[in-house]
Amino acid sequence: MIDWKQLIETESKTQRSAHTAPELDWRQEAAYSLCELYYTQYRTQRYGSSQRIDLRPGSDFNRFMDSHMEPLNQYEIWDALFPNKDSAGSAGALDEALHLLADSKIVDRVYSGDIVTVQKLVNTIRKKRAKYLDNL
Numbered sequence: 152m153i154d155w156k157q158l159i160e161t162e163s164k165t166q167r168s169a170h171t172a173p174e175l176d177w178r179q180e181a182a183y184s185l186c187e188l189y190y191t192q193y194r195t196q197r198y199g200s201s202q203r204i205d206l207r208p209g210s211d212f213n214r215f216m217d218s219h220m221e222p223l224n225q226y227e228i229w230d231a232l233f234p235n236k237d238s239a240g241s242a243g244a245l246d247e248a249l250h251l252l253a254d255s256k257i258v259d260r261v262y263s264g265d266i267v268t269v270q271k272l273v274n275t276i277r278k279k280r281a282k283y284l285d286n287l
């Protein structure tokens with residue numbers, strides 16, 4: 152026998168959590184957008200073409216994300232770049248984050264294992280992005 156009351160309660164909880172999940176996911180969306188921009192600049196400098204990004208499994212973009220961008224989570228780089236929603240909500244803020252990521256060469260430093268410099272850079276990025284915390 153089907154417990155309709157339990158089924159309806161479970162469905163309502165699922166619907167409520169589906170509406171709140173995007174609110175919690177804003178930092179991941181901003182980080183993913185930043186990764187796409189970073190990869191596009193990387194590929195344009197290296198190959199000189201401005202083709203679309205191949206998002207298929209096993210593509211160069213996905214390998215780049217796994218090898219270079221995913222390790223940035225370990226060192227709280229995304230938290231430093233995006234301290235709140237205001238820091239990820241505008242094109243200017245994303246552009247500034249992209250420049251901080253590229254100018255500091257933090258991706259290369261994480262990839263090479265230079266952890267002391269990475270920690271110093273993360274602290275510097277936190278200070279530079281603290282202006283978004285003042286807007287609260």
